[in-house]
Amino acid sequence: MPSDLSPIEKAKFTAARHAAGLIQDGMKVGLGTGSTAAWLVRCLAERVRDEKLQITSVATSTRTAELARSLGLTVSTLDEVMRLDLTIDGADEFDGNLGLIKGGGAALLQEKIVATASDRMVVIADAAKHVATLGAFPLPVEVIPFGWRATSRLVEEVLAGQDVLGHEVVLRMAGDVPLRTDENNYILDLHLKRIGNPQSLALALNQIAGVVENGLFLNICDTVVVGHPDGRVEVTEHGSPARQVAQIDLATTSNIFSDLGD
Ligand code: 5RP
Numbered sequence: 001m002p003s004d005l006s007p008i009e010k011a012k013f014t015a016a017r018h019a020a021g022l023i024q025d026g027m028k029v030g031l032g033t034g035s036t037a038a039w040l041v042r043c044l045a046e047r048v049r050d051e052k053l054q055i056t057s058v059a060t061s062t063r064t065a066e067l068a069r070s071l072g073l074t075v076s077t078l079d080e081v082m083r084l085d086l087t088i089d090g091a092d093e094f095d096g097n098l099g100l101i102k103g104g105g106a107a108l109l110q111e112k113i114v115a116t117a118s119d120r121m122v123v124i125a126d127a128a129k130h131v132a133t134l135g136a137f138p139l140p141v142e143v144i145p146f147g148w149r150a151t152s153r154l155v156e157e158v159l160a161g162q163d164v165l166g167h168e169v170v171l172r173m174a175g176d177v178p179l180r181t182d183e184n185n186y187i188l189d190l191h192l193k194r195i196g197n198p199q200s201l202a203l204a205l206n207q208i209a210g211v212v213e214n215g216l217f218l219n220i221c222d223t224v225v226v227g228h229p230d231g232r233v234e235v236t237e238h239g240s241p242a243r244q245v246a247q248i249d250l251a252t253t254s255n256i257f258s259d260l261g262d
Contacts, residue, residue, distance in 0.1 A: 013043075022122060028058070029085065030117070059110075085120070093134050093136065094224050106181050109183060115217065121223075124227070126227060138191045152171070171186060232247055
């Protein structure tokens with residue numbers, strides 16, 4: 001473990017390392033997007049190489065597909081595989097019901113399609129992602145570029161009738177131009193501060209014609225694996241309190257860091 005890895009990266013690595021151990025030979029696995037999911041991809045690639053596992057993977061973004069292929073993993077399309085055993089992904093927030101906000105990395109659409117095509121979704125995160133109520137992280141909503149201003153206005157109208165604290169809607173930019181998702185759509189970030197009724201909000205947003213999908217993942221996640229910077233791993237399953245299940249030895253645990261050139 002390189003000494004300059006920040007506590008948060010150690011926590012993300014810890015969660016990813018534990019979750020990679022849930023993957024069994026022969027499984028079809030969805031690979032999430034983001035910095036925590038990138039650790040998962042590295043940990044899985046290491047296991048596949050060392051243990052000669054046969055794993056079929058489906059990526060949730062071109063970024064993740066490129067990383068996975070560069071590390072020697074076989075990446076298939078969802079249409080080839082159809083049904084997955086397990087998807088492991090990060091999240092921007094999770095609450096006590098294992099409801100999530102996702103899409104900070106602009107990959108929410110493929111992430112939701114892949115997660116809902118999976119028998120099980122496991123989220124990997126650091127403890128800072130745990131919230132009592134969803135909404136401090138701006139809720140990403142993927143919209144069609146055509147007429148996006150009109151769509152944004154309709155989103156504001158929806159928000160006026162919802163149990164939320166903030167109402168600001170911001171088009172996500174990449175420098176001077178709107179950010180494009182893998183599907184070439186735009187992202188609106190909804191600064192809501194607090195979402196009182198996520199179910200109602202998710203349904204209302206998805207009824208707007210220009211909205212493709214929203215970043216609320218409700219009744220999709222089965223398990224959250226939280227990593228801590230000291231190597232402790234806590235797991236929360238639906239309906240049960242968090243319990244410590246493992247302690248990863250960060251000093252001796254992996255070749256990943258030497259593989260990264262550290
Ligand atoms: C990408 C996502 C990511 O899972 C989410 O943004 C968390 O990212 P990170 O692990 O880098 O904190 O939803 O669309």
